[in-house]
Amino acid sequence: MSDRKDSSRRIIVLREDVSRKIAAGEVIDRPFSVVRELLDNSLDAGSKTIDLYLYGGGIREIRIVDDGSGMNNEDLKICCRRHTTSKIVEEDDLYKTDTLGFRGEALASIATCSRLEIISFAEDSNHANRLVVHGGKLVSLEEHAGKRGTSVLVSDLFFNMPARRRFLKSTSSETYMCRSIFADRALPFTGVAFRMFIEDKMRYFFPVQELKERVCAAYKDAVKPSLLALLDTETEDFKLKIVMGDPALARKDRKFIQIFVNGRRVSDYSLMQAVEYAYTGFVPGGYHPVCFVFLNVNPELVDFNIHPAKKEVKLKNISSLRQGIIGLITKHLNIPLYQGVSPAPGRITDQDNLFKVFKKSSGTWERTGSDSLFTGRMQPEEYPPPSVDEDIKYFGQVFGLFLIVRKGNTVLLIDQHAAHERIIFDELMEKQYSSQKLLIPIDFSADRVEAAVIERNLPVLIELGVELKRKENGRYIIESMPEDFLILEAEEVVRFIKEDQGDQNRVKREIMDALACRLAVKDGDRLDDITAVELLRKALQLKDPKCPHGRPIWFSVSKDDLLKFVKRK
Ligand code: ADP
């Protein structure tokens, strides 16, 4: 039984003040929503400089000062009523607006749930006015000293809505959210100077600057200017600017895949996915690129009206936007910087990643070398060789292929490719695969014999996460497969699926073998010490030191044997 009482109550029309509070809560639910709306208004007013001050996580006080067009006495009188806006008149305007706000709800909502003071000096007035509203009630409106533009002060947020106040987080988390929204808003508006002060300390200063510089200024801990590139393109339908991070900046979260549409940060999944897709093969599995995408689209092709905070967006030409993004990034990643011998600057260097980094080069996939190129080296005595283990020392590489190691009284010559291939192969065989939807499904045809093989292999393919559908006329389509398989060419994947291996278990081995071979260091790859030692440590632990095709991984010769060779023994 529900404990709700008084179910016999009749439907009533909500009192004005109650409905106003409910509506206010939809737009303003925490300090950062106030910051968002006030920044929007200052930007819409054509400001050139905007200063934001935050005290007590924005719960105690938020103040924003701009030099925009301002509001005169008449504007101030009505600006805090619901549905008052200077930005649209007709419904039709909704589809053409290029301003950040247009609902005429923000100031009304803020006024309802805080103590609000606005001092504004409009372009067409000869003095400033001051408006004070507490909890939605007008306190005063009078002439006041002030400079051109508008200053808005919001204090004691939710002072009259205790339930909402209880839902607020700590001062530091509210501050963090305000900082994030500040950066989100400031990023695309590079022609406007912004400052943000927290408890009177200046935390951000963005002068009028280039897009790349702005991104660096906003996220200086996460990005380096030398690892960012600015790309742009323009078509009839859209303008696109991308500040793209070098694959070396890749990280485990998607925090810095940021998409902006007409000045607003949006969380559009398909555009984010387009970015990830473009970087496929350049960042290791489980990592995500750093990439800021700024799209400007004809307002008639965009609908922000579907989300109260305008975070979601409906885009009419989504597939051409996606293609635009993928094309621009891919083109940049395919320039020689990322190809051939010269290593990309600042490539991921922590040991864990060295094992995962691989890159695409002219349609085929290769593992890259690492930053510090180690030339095969036979050092004099005083050179302390890197230790693989207590009694295992690494001496260098010869013939671009063999790693030389002393293990106790034995010298080992280890085939770097075979060893690495085996290590990766074992890891891949153990791994659980989860499938991922392909942006561009793989479509292929199979004759009767091949179709029978495919049907037989189906259970293994399903286990591996390859989702296959049969179409008419002997056609098949691969809709999903694990991310790891993306380093194989589509034709190759199809070949593995169609080829009769005699035994189902072979199918998995063959695929893993192809992946391992592709991912492993190649003959001629020069390894730095860290990579070599890491590889050796794993290789020397292999139970069955053979490559996946059964060839031995190393050749060993003992000190005794060597002494015998030179007839010393
Ligand atoms: P909206 O932005 O959706 O129009 P708001 O409630 O945010 O609605 O603002 C109402 C109106 O107040 C705006 O349309 C604008 O005319 C005016 N206004 C608000 N803030 C400012 C500002 N900083 N400078 C100039 N005008 C402003």
Ligand code: MG
């Ligand atoms: Mg607004």
